[in-house]
Amino acid sequence: EVQLLESGGGLVQPGGSLRLSCAASGFSFSTYAMSWVRQAPGKGLEWVSGISGSGGSPYYADSVKGRFTISRDNSKNTLYLQVNSLRAEDTAIYYCATSPNRYNVLYFDFWGQGTLVTVSA
């Protein structure tokens, strides 16, 4: 059974940083591209970032480029998102999701339950 467990969210001041983690199990982690998708309170889904199975190809939405960094440790079956220079508009539930392709984020077949990031003074 595929399981994705996000952690690392919390309350942070504007300009602050967090490191989100997603522990994966139940599938061959290194053969899947992975993504972070966020959802602001009461709003729709927004794709944030993706990374190939090897970790060599990161992709970002324009809204987070230069502030967020995606990475993965295939030896630990864990996906990360380093979020810096946080703004109020980054407040959201952050989901990790799998993509059944080694190289590109084509669609999202399994999702975690999400971790909440709140940016507020």
Place this chain on the structure above:
Amino acid sequence: QSALTQPASVSGSPGQSITISCTGTSSDVGGYDYVSWYQQHPGEAPKLMIYEVTNRPSGVSNRFSGSKSGNTASLTISGLQADDEADYYCSSYTSTTTNVFGTGTRVTVL
């Protein structure tokens, strides 16, 4: 990358069929057969309902079907049931190797 355009809400009576549209551009929906659809109930994570325009994952009811014409994709729910009441989002792979979601559609079962 602009969000794909979906109607804000669609409603239908039990047993009826409804269709949700998802309009993009030739750089996303129209350029690739990687349109997918997600169902999200309140307080839950999204669930994949359709991938690669027309394919259903194992376990998803055959009441859900997808199609595409030009820059517009569609999700049809036939035999509408109470549990189909949820938010639905389309998504597409894009020419910049990123991904974009639709604006979302609230489905109400009358």
